[in-house]
Amino acid sequence: MPCALCGDIIPAEVIRCPACGAWARRRDFRAVGVAVFMLLGFNAFVALGSGISLLRLAHPLRGATHDNYDPAATDRILAPYADVFTISAIMAVVTGALYLTWLWRAYRQSPGPHRHHRAWVLLGWLCPVVNLWLPPRMVYEIWVNSGRYRTAERQAAGLVVAGWWVCALLGLLLGRAFTHGSVDTLADARFDVHVGVAAAAFQALAATLCMATVFQITRLQCLSVTPSASAPGP
Structure with missing residues (x-):
């Protein structure tokens, strides 16, 4: 099988890459980390695209008046975006299942x-x-x-993790508020669109910050070698 670190072909009976020295258990862990990283990136791009599209929709609403505003037409226009947020939530569950698999391995491999x-x-x-x-x-x-x-590096890591979690919670709450919003009046429609844009922005930022945590933890654990693993055999 190919090495997840350098791409060199490793025989099945060998537990360590002859080119870069990566251990077999690290190769599988890195493969899961890469999969989680890519899924998070896809989620971020979907959320970012939704936010940009909603921003374009907000422009005609700014020029609308109470006399020419059509609630039914606006509801039909916003309905697909509500479906996108629902699909994004389903994608987040799928990504979360793989993320927990990765996090379980990362916990076991971290020294404590x-x-x-x-x-x-x-x-x-x-x-x-x-x-x-x-x-x-x-x-x-x-x-x-x-x-x-x-200490400074620990504080920076804490800020990244805290930012990820706050953005994830805000994105979840705002996304739910957007899907249950009202467009009966022009003011309600404008507010609902702004809530949708904010939800998409927070979701995209949360996915991006989570990608940073997955990347850093996977990189550190793939590069580290435990003393027992590095010790020569009898």
């Missing part, structure tokens, strides 16, 4: 210390209230434990 048991990698996303703060905390711990960071 960890404040929470490994089971919380999954339970932290499912338990109400807890899922509002625990997932980003665990991602941050895995990130900083995967490498040697100074």
Whole structure:
């Protein structure tokens, strides 16, 4: 099979790439990380495209008046965007399932210390209230434990993780508000379009920041070699 780091062909019976020295267990982990990274990028592009398209729709609404405004026509125009946000939510669930697989492996490979048991990698996303703060905390711990960071670098990593999580929550809430918005009046339609643009922007930014965390953690863990793995055999 080809090495995920350098592309060189590795025989099945060999556990380490002869060209770059990557370990087999790291190759599989990096492949999952690349898949998550690409899915997040696709989600970001879909959200960005939706936001740009909604911005173009806001222009004719600014020139409309209460006399020539047609709520039925506006509702028909906005209906496909509501479907796009619904599809984006489904895509996020699919991406999240693969992301949790990657995060489970990343937790196991990070040296620690960890404040929470490994089971919380999954339970932290499912338990109400807890899922509002625990997932980003665990991602941050895995990130900083995967490498040697100074205080300023830890703070920068914390800002990236916090930004990702805040944008994800805002994008989710605003997207739901957009799909349940009203276009009965011109003011309502303008507000609903602006909510949709904000939701798309936050979703695109959240996916981009999450890509940064996946990239950094995968890179650090693929480059690191545990002492037991590097020790020569008998």
